Amino acid sequence: FHPMLNRRFVIVNGITWIRLIAFPVLLLLIYLGNTAVFKWLLGICFFTDAIDGMLARKLKVASVFGTKLDSIGDDLTIVAGVLGVWYFKKDFFIEQLPLIGSMLLLFLFQIGISFMRYGRITSFHTVLAKIAAVLQGSFLILLFFTSTPLYALFYLAAIVTTMELIEEIILVFLLKTWKTNIKGLYWVLRNGPH
Secondary structure (H helix, E strand, O other): OOHHHHHHHHHHHHHHHHHHHHHHHHHHHHHHOOHHHHHHHHHHHHHHHHHHHHHHHHOOOOOHHHHHHHHHHHHHHHHHHHHHHHHHOHHHHHHOHHHHHHHHHHHHHHHHHHHHHHOOOOEOOOHHHHHHHHHHHHHHHHHHHOOOOOHHHHHHHHHHHHHHHHHHHHHHHHOOOOOEOOOOHHHHHHHOOO
């Protein structure tokens, strides 16, 4: 690497590492029942998710390593968020358990078939996945910062997340080799799976 390029690479991946390092801290905060610090740290994690990919593309340091790291960080942030809802917003969690459980099963199925097919989790970063991440992050942050859940946002996030997970499952079956930064099923079908 050129020294400047290397520094940019370190900065962008450092932003992604914040989510990985934050995950055990978020779990500890759940265990301690500290919702005040938990919600702020979760918000920071979602913010880093929003900027790291954009910075990688802008600074021209997007890499397979960074994409894998980003996918792991995304998944851990969502897991911490869902565990936080289970612990801090138990009434809402129980009320929405059938929907949350269905999405969780789809997510686990998607991870399972990805490991069977590629030996690792997917890092497709589809357009639908990006929209789902924004909706999930927006809902989870607002859930912890407002007194009443925004049900319309939750259902919208659930619908888009379900569509995104189904799309990723179909992509795993279509794509013989592990690929990153796939726009989505439409583009794969239009260009043919490679």
